[in-house]
Amino acid sequence: MNKVYMISVFAENKPGRLERVTKVLAEANINILAFSITSTNGFGVIKFMVNKWKEAYDLLREKGFTVSLNEAIGIEMKDQPGGLYEVVKILSSKGINIESASVYVAETRKRAYLIVEVEDTSKAKELLKDENLKFLNPEEIQ
Amino acid sequence: MTGAKRGDILQNSMTYGLFTGAFVMHYGAEKIGILVIPAGPGNTERQINLMRDFGTTMLHITPSYALYVASVIYDKGIDPRRDLKLKRAYLGAEPYSEETRKKIEDMLGIDIYNCYGLTEMNGPGVGFECKYKEGLHIWEDNFLMEVINPETGEPIPDGEIGELVLTTLNREAMPLIRYRTRDLTKIISEPCKCGRTHRRISRILGRSDDMFIVKGVNIFPQQIEQVLMSIKGVAQNYQIVLESYDEMTVKVEIDRELFDGKIERLIRMKDEIVDKIRSATMVKPKVELLEPGTLPISEGKAKRVIDNRTI
Numbered sequence: 001m002n003k004v005y006m007i008s009v010f011a012e013n014k015p016g017r018l019e020r021v022t023k024v025l026a027e028a029n030i031n032i033l034a035f036s037i038t039s040t041n042g043f044g045v046i047k048f049m050v051n052k053w054k055e056a057y058d059l060l061r062e063k064g065f066t067v068s069l070n071e072a073i074g075i076e077m078k079d080q081p082g083g084l085y086e087v088v089k090i091l092s093s094k095g096i097n098i099e100s101a102s103v104y105v106a107e108t109r110k111r112a113y114l115i116v117e118v119e120d121t122s123k124a125k126e127l128l129k130d131e132n133l134k135f136l137n138p139e140e141i142q
Numbered sequence: 143m144t145g146a147k148r149g150d151i152l153q154n155s156m157t158y159g160l161f162t163g164a165f166v167m168h169y170g171a172e173k174i175g176i177l178v179i180p181a182g183p184g185n186t187e188r189q190i191n192l193m194r195d196f197g198t199t200m201l202h203i204t205p206s207y208a209l210y211v212a213s214v215i216y217d218k219g220i221d222p223r224r225d226l227k228l229k230r231a232y233l234g235a236e237p238y239s240e241e242t243r244k245k246i247e248d249m250l251g252i253d254i255y256n257c258y259g260l261t262e263m264n265g266p267g268v269g270f271e272c273k274y275k276e277g278l279h280i281w282e283d284n285f286l287m288e289v290i291n292p293e294t295g296e297p298i299p300d301g302e303i304g305e306l307v308l309t310t311l312n313r314e315a316m317p318l319i320r321y322r323t324r325d326l327t328k329i330i331s332e333p334c335k336c337g338r339t340h341r342r343i344s345r346i347l348g349r350s351d352d353m354f355i356v357k358g359v360n361i362f363p364q365q366i367e368q369v370l371m372s373i374k375g376v377a378q379n380y381q382i383v384l385e386s387y388d389e390m391t392v393k394v395e396i397d398r399e400l401f402d403g404k405i406e407r408l409i410r411m412k413d414e415i416v417d418k419i420r421s422a423t424m425v426k427p428k429v430e431l432l433e434p435g436t437l438p439i440s441e442g443k444a445k446r447v448i449d450n451r452t453i
Contacts, residue, residue, distance in 0.1 A: 006403070008401075008402075008403025008404075010401050010408070010431075010433060011433065012430075012431075012432055012436070038405045039405075040405065040409055042430050042431065043408065043430075043431045043432075044405065045404075045405045045408070047403070064434070064435055066396060066398045066401045066434055067401070068401050068402050068403040069403075070402070070403045099404065099406070100405075117403075
């Protein structure tokens with residue numbers, strides 16, 4: 001199982017923050033495949049999965065953003081009713097807690113991926129390896 | 143001096159405890175036969191009930207809380223002139239402007255007198271206004287007062303603004319000689335219309351050091367800095383912003399290298415900052431986490447405290 005990554009950017013909860021980050025990605029011709037925002041009182045974390053993660057990470061750092069690269073797991077689900085349920089049912093049966101999640105739709109109405117960050121990625125991968133799950137291959141999104 | 147006499151009822155809304163403010167006024171009022179209600183601050187509903195039930199005639203209160211209490215009295219549809227027996231209030235512990243005094247006087251239909259003191263000089267009552275409200279008479283039989291240039295330490299002429307320096311004349315156990323208050327004011331040496339010969343000082347205009355006062359507590363920026371520097375994930379730059387006398391906001395940049403993408407960790411870090419500052423200063427701060435590079439980079443002496451409070 002190869003590694004997929006989420007890029008996390010710290011942002012104050014103010015107008016224009018998301019614009020600044022996405023502008024950098026757009027100008028470097030980096031495609032955002034999945035994304036989520038978690039925010040709390042005054043600040044938040046913006047998370048992206050992109051096609052060129054290494055390039056995006058270096059670029060954002062260079063531009064002065066507070067950014068981190070976190071390994072994630074991409075699990076295929078059917079883009080249809082019950083698709084998400086089938087996947088999270090397995091995760092919870094293994095006692096795997098999702099710290100953050102977003103969705104990458106690979107083929108509309110057919111195939112999507114649940115992208116999750118968990119506390120211990122290698123342990124989670126180990127627990128899931130015998131399950132009937134298809135994992136996102138990083139090469140697929142390059 | 144302000145007309146308070148036996149038979150008056152004082153509601154003392156200053157903090158009792160380690161703060162000298164409430165006690166000195168309490169004992170002083172009892173000495174002349176005034177009934178004291180030791181209300182303490184807060185619980186505004188109850189403050190107003192006490193005023194009504196006891197027929198409070200005088201308040202001892204901070205300016206910021208007085209403004210709040212007055213606004214609640216109005217919100218409840220109470221007409222202070224008709225429903226309450228308030229005659230006067232003694233305001234201290236925070237600097238406040240003449241406009242604030244007038245506003246509270248108008249709202250409550252009372253006279254307000256400014257009171258100055260500091261814990262090191264036994265608390266309030268070092269200086270007090272008379273009925274003319276034109277500066278505070280210092281009890282010169284108790285304190286020797288000087289005003290100096292805070293930079294050079296040299297005395298400056300009456301009427302010019304400088305730092306107030308006090309020497310106790312009657313204190314036995316712990317006399318203080320030429321104690322620098324760090325409070326900025328000027329001496330008014332002209333005789334007062336009231337006939338008292340004790341010279342007056344103007345209302346306090348600010349401080350000559352970076353200490354600031356929130357909720358009646360003296361705080362030095364270094365105390366905040368020590369806490370911040372002990373917490374992992376916090377960068378070097380920070381700022382303390384003061385918008386009112388009972389709240390401080392601490393703005394902190396996070397450390398870029400230690401950011402791990404987990405919001406839970408940032409929330410925990412923020413809570414840790416709040417808790418540690420509270421135990422170091424006794425005041426619970428508001429904390430804002432900022433992106434690195436957001437705060438101005440200091441050139442020379444960093445400006446850590448942004449005081450937007452109006453005097």
